[in-house]
Amino acid sequence: MSTLESVASVTTTILISGESGVGKSVAARHIHDRSDRKDCPFVVINCGSIPENLIESELFGHMEGSFTGATKGGKAGLIELGDGGTVFLDEVGDLPQSIQVKLLHVIQEKKLIRVGGQKYIDVDIRIIAATNRDLPKMVEQGTFREDLYYRLSVVPITVPPLRERKDEIEELAWKFLSHYNSKYNYQKEFSPDLLHFFRSYQWPGNIRELENIIERLIVTVDSDIIRKKHLPAGLLDDEDISSEPLVVNKILTLKDATAMMETQLLELAAENLKSTYKIAKSLGVNQSTVVRKMKAYNMNIKKEETD
Ligand SMILES: Nc1ncnc2c1ncn2[C@@H]1O[C@H](COP(=O)(O)OP(=O)(O)O)[C@@H](O)[C@H]1O
Ligand SMILES: [Mg+2]
Numbered sequence: 001m002s003t004l005e006s007v008a009s010v011t012t013t014i015l016i017s018g019e020s021g022v023g024k025s026v027a028a029r030h031i032h033d034r035s036d037r038k039d040c041p042f043v044v045i046n047c048g049s050i051p052e053n054l055i056e057s058e059l060f061g062h063m064e065g066s067f068t069g070a071t072k073g074g075k076a077g078l079i080e081l082g083d084g085g086t087v088f089l090d091e092v093g094d095l096p097q098s099i100q101v102k103l104l105h106v107i108q109e110k111k112l113i114r115v116g117g118q119k120y121i122d123v124d125i126r127i128i129a130a131t132n133r134d135l136p137k138m139v140e141q142g143t144f145r146e147d148l149y150y151r152l153s154v155v156p157i158t159v160p161p162l163r164e165r166k167d168e169i170e171e172l173a174w175k176f177l178s179h180y181n182s183k184y185n186y187q188k189e190f191s192p193d194l195l196h197f198f199r200s201y202q203w204p205g206n207i208r209e210l211e212n213i214i215e216r217l218i219v220t221v222d223s224d225i226i227r228k229k230h231l232p233a234g235l236l237d238d239e240d241i242s243s244e245p246l247v248v249n250k251i252l253t254l255k256d257a258t259a260m261m262e263t264q265l266l267e268l269a270a271e272n273l274k275s276t277y278k279i280a281k282s283l284g285v286n287q288s289t290v291v292r293k294m295k296a297y298n299m300n301i302k303k304e305e306t307d
Contacts, residue, residue, distance in 0.1 A: 007031060007155050013107070015092075015152045016130040018159035021208030024130040025090060027159060032086040037126060040085030045078050048094035055099055057115045060106075066116020074114065079106060079123055086126045092152065093133035093144060104148045127152065162203040162210065169198050172207060176214040188218055191227040193271060201235065228272055263297050266290070276301060 007014055014031065016024045025044075032042045050058050061077030062070050079087055089095075095103065106112045107127060111120040129152045138144035162169060173190065181188055203209055213235070221230045228236075248257070269279040276294070280287040294301050
């Protein structure tokens with residue numbers, strides 16, 4: 001998080017991009033908590049979830065009687081509530097165009113007018129925006145204002161997907177394990193084959209998906225050790241075994257190397273799959289080859305040969 005530390009102290013606008021679940025909201029909060037605004041409000045505006053007819057008054061506030069249903073005495077908007085602190089515009093790509101221009105105005109002028117109001121109100125806010133959409137492309141297509149895009153992306157930060165941060169997966173997995181173990185009062189452990197799976201899986205839902213799966217495994221698995229076989233079936237189809245390099249760290253004969261690799265592969269497959277038919281299928285060879293090799297390597301061949 002070193003980039004985050006360095007941008008926390010300056011009050012520039014930051015645009016955080018990345019797939020859903022990579023930790024953009026967590027990063028925004030992290031930046032705020034390390035800024036000199038940390039004791040002031042951190043206001044989250046989820047641009048995608050406020051209905052379009054309400055968004056203007058939610059953001060900028062309104063005066064009494066400015067529209068049917070307006071609050072008596074008027075109401076401050078979310079931006080005003082963030083005065084002195086940070087306003088986090090989550091899913092900023094979802095902002096309607098009419099609001100984009102008003103937001104740009106607030107950022108530039110540091111003041112706003114409530115809906116139905118006449119008086120300018122000064123606001124001192126730091127904006128952090130986040131998006132999982134391709135804003136430059138939206139600018140090209142004319143759905144996101146170019147001037148607002150440049151205003152927001154003074155410091156652009158891209159949070160890579162979890163599958164490109166392999167080294168963090170295990171650390172996060174342990175963190176979630178200990179968190180949910182203590183939350184539900186368990187002392188469960190991960191098996192090596194589960195950890196191996198965590199590294200090779202593609203994580204389309206990123207950290208959010210990892211966290212959800214670990215919580216679910218902790219509460220649903222009946223044994224103290226959580227294994228790969230406990231995973232929901234759908235996940236296993238997305239495993240990307242090709243992304244894991246085989247590690248060779250000493251020179252040995254090809255014959256020995258092949259034998260070592262074959263034993264390891266067969267052991268791993270045998271641990272996870274019930275029959276030699278399934279093992280053969282997953283290794284892309286005939287079942288007779290599997291049986292022959294397992295015999296040659298003195299491995300136990302499973303009796304239950306049913307599919
Ligand atoms: N560094 C982290 N450590 C622990 N949990 C994290 C971390 N980053 C993200 N998470 C968790 O992952 C989930 C998704 O994070 P979030 O910031 O909401 O992602 P995004 O905003 O990119 O969709 C949340 O439950 C969050 O608590
Ligand atoms: Mg988020």
